[in-house]
Every structure is written in C-alpha cells, then in structure tokens.
Amino acid sequence: MARGKSGRIVIEIDPTKKDELYKALAMEGLTLKEWFLRRVEILLGDIRQPNLFGNLNKEEYRLPKVAEMKAEYESNKMSDSKKNKR
Numbered sequence: 751m752a753r754g755k756s757g758r759i760v761i762e763i764d765p766t767k768k769d770e771l772y773k774a775l776a777m778e779g780l781t782l783k784e785w786f787l788r789r790v791e792i793l794l795g796d797i798r799q800p801n802l803f804g805n806l807n808k809e810e811y812r813l814p815k816v817a818e819m820k821a822e823y824e825s826n827k828m829s830d831s832k833k834n835k836r
Contacts, residue, residue, distance in 0.1 A: 759786075796820055 763771075775785055797820070 772782070775782060778785070780788075
C-alpha cells in the first residue's frame with residue numbers, strides 16, 4: 751500500500767469485520783481512533799521500552815512480530831550481559 755506524508759492511515763477490510771469492529775468499540779465506549787492510538791502506544795511501548803517486571807500488556811493485543819522483536823532484544827541483552835561478565 752502507498753504511504754503518504756500526511757497523518758492519515760487508510761486500510762481496506764472486509765465490511766463484515768468492519769461492522770463487528772465498530773460494534774465492539776461501541777460496547778467499549780471507544781472510537782476507532784481512540785482504540786487505534788491505544789494499540790499504537792502498546793506496540794511502540796513494547797518495542798521502545800521493555801518492562802523490567804515482565805510484560806504487563808495483555809498478550810491478545812500484541813502482534814506476533816512485536817513478540818519476536820522483544821524476544822530478539824532480550825536474547826541480545828542476555829548475550830551482551832554474558833560477554834561483559836567474561
């Protein structure tokens with residue numbers, strides 16, 4: 751998909767999924783924008799700042815790639831720690 755320089759994000763999804771999403775958001779009292787921005791913060795927060803006390807975010811909101819990136823980060827951190835002890 752094209753990626754412009756504006757702050758807009760446009761995606762195309764199945765109309766049925768769209769209806770389900772809006773119903774679920776209404777039940778939660780959220781707009782699509784509010785929900786999306788919360789998810790963005792979770793995603794970026796997980797990548798930028800690993801939690802010292804483990805993952806406090808609900809796993810169902812995390813994307814598989816984020817989990818992989820976090821695991822790779824932790825693995826590299828452990829490797830660096832072992833190297834520094836030698």
